[in-house]
Amino acid sequence: MAVRLTNQRIEILIYLKGNFTHPTAEEVYLGVRKKLPRISRATVYQNLKFLSDKGFILEVDVKGVSRFEPVIGPHHHLICRVCGKIMDFESKELTDYAMKIVKKINDFDIKSTNSNFYGECKKRCGGK
């Protein structure tokens, strides 16, 4: 029941802290492995799930693959349907407006105000 603070967890958090490139689990694995060469993918997956359950990091689904980002203030995502690239943008206006509207809906308790917008990078990103 006690939550242990292991090197693996610490390094994964350090890797993600201030990293807004939205890495996949595989990218986190490759990155953290530079510090901890013996870490396994299973550990990375387990901890990414653990850390998002605990609310330390955020998971974003794009094209069937989970990507991760540190938790910062509420923000939104522009997601390119072609290359899968994620751009963050902030808009308190939009956040407040969306919250106001969505709060009217019963049966749903908004936990995060992140919203995702789908479209295409203008400089045609030439596929993934």
Place this chain on the structure above:
Amino acid sequence: MAVRLTNQRIEILIYLKGNFTHPTAEEVYLGVRKKLPRISRATVYQNLKFLSDKGFILEVDVKGVSRFEPVIGPHHHLICRVCGKIMDFESKELTDYAMKIVKKINDFDIKSTNSNFYGECKKRCGGK
């Protein structure tokens, strides 16, 4: 180059038409198989991709799995982080407002105004 109208495509479209339960590819496969018992998963996957590329249906990513819905007007999704359930809701207000704000951002060309909001069903949905 010619696009062929096959029974498989027709049945998949019929299955999805007016179906707002956001079925997965597997669910579409099981549903369409009642009409076409010999259809294969590969065909279902290929056609779901084909139909979304053509804009006949819409794909939504939830918890790493693709789900599909017929194309209707712009609308938004409330997605439960716990059980993965998707609720549709319409709000022209929100669509217009979001479009207005996001249009200011360069390098990004909005194709669809669908946006996803994450949270939790109020009646704690007891896992998937």
Place this chain on the structure above:
DNA sequence: GTACGTGCAAATGATTTGCGTTAAG
């Protein structure tokens, strides 16, 4: 008749799980 589409089976890629071992508290 000619590709485009299909069905099947095998391949791939992401993620999960079982299990014996290691190490945090």
Place this chain on the structure above:
DNA sequence: CTTAACGCAAATCATTTGCACGTAC
């Protein structure tokens, strides 16, 4: 010490691909 967490390998799940055959046009 005790047991959560790890590392490894195998398993699972969603999705994709290669290929010979079928069929829409």
